[in-house]
Structure formats: structure tokens, C-alpha cells
Amino acid sequence: SQKIEQNSEALNIQEGKTATLTCNYTNYSPAYLQWYRQDPGRGPVFLLLIRENEKEKRKERLKVTFDTTLKQSLFHITASQPADSATYLCALVKAAGNKLTFGGGTRVLVKP
């Protein structure tokens, strides 16, 4: 069966360091992958999209990589700040349509 796995253990990191989150999937062939941020009591907010033929995407302090051979995406927050503390969700999308299949999310806590 299809599986999307993110580290369920919270990631505690010191301010200024780089946070790296993983998203692994099995039995799935996504056309593209999205990363979302979710704060407590709020809905997810879109951050980045990366297509299957792209290796890397950047947006300000965020970087996403996508390796379809390893079936893995990495999400990096460089120079992390306490305001980056949130849960980060990856979502995979097949070629047709816009149906998102989410992973369980990883909670990030950036300590000053």
C-alpha cells in the first residue's frame, strides 16, 4: 500500500542552525511534491512545490530536494529562527488532478 513517512519525533534545534526534515514514500509515483507549514489551531500554509524532474528548489531560507530514485524529499530551513517553530507537512500529488496525499508531519522547535 502507499505510504508517506515523516519523522514523527519532534526536531529540537538551536537558533541559527539548519533544520533538515525528511519525507519518504513507497508504492507511489508522484508528479510533484509540496511542503506545507501548520501552526497550532490553524490550517496548513503552502511553502514550496518541487516537480519530479527538479532536483532542488529554494525560497529565501528554505530549500527542498527531491530524489525519485531514493523516493525521498529533504526540506531544509537554514539560519533557523524561533518563528520557524511549527509542524511541517509534505504532500505528494500524482500526475493527473490536484489531489494531495499528506505525510504525518514533523514538529520543529527552534530554541533561542
Next chain:
Amino acid sequence: EAGVAQSPRYKIIEKRQSVAFWCNPISGHATLYWYQQILGQGPKLLIQFQNNGVVDDSQLPKDRFSAERLKGVDSTLKIQPAKLEDSAVYLCASSHKGVTQETQYFGPGTRLLVL
């Protein structure tokens, strides 16, 4: 631009009761989605509308859940009768046309507790 609006924000009911949630998408967005997010998990798509037609309801428990979007704008999601395992946050999202790679915009969600 106003975001996706949902109400109520919180609801507590007893099992076997019924409940309804309301969603108003971003103006002009043709596609509307309802997700269920159980604590500690990612959102799971329940139903997707394109205007007032259903595109995907493969994960909607149709014996107890129903949804409608009669005029292609607002939508309601109903649970009848509710079970304990329906306790979750119900998120509504919308996108402009529902085409591939389009961003979805989420509302704040309705937190449901079934006792």
C-alpha cells in the same frame, strides 16, 4: 483578499448525534476540498468539488458523511450519526481551478470532539 472561512471553530457532541460544518472558499475559487485531520496525523482528503460537482469522494465514509456545494460557492459537510473516531479537525481548502500544481488555501478548521 479574504481567506477560507469555516464555522463553527469548535464543536462538542455526543456519539450518535449529528453535526454540520460550513465553509466559504476564497472568492472565485472553483475547487473546494474537505479534509479530516486526526491528532498527530496529516490531513486526509474526504471530498473534492469542482464548482457544484463532485470530483473525488473515494475516501468519504458515505454511510455517515455527506457534503454538498449546491450553488458552487459555500459548502457544508455533515456527519450523521457521529462516532467517537470522528473526533478530528475538519479542514476546508479551496483552489482557483483545481488543476495540477495549483496551490490549495486552507481555512482554520473546525475542531470536533465526539464524547
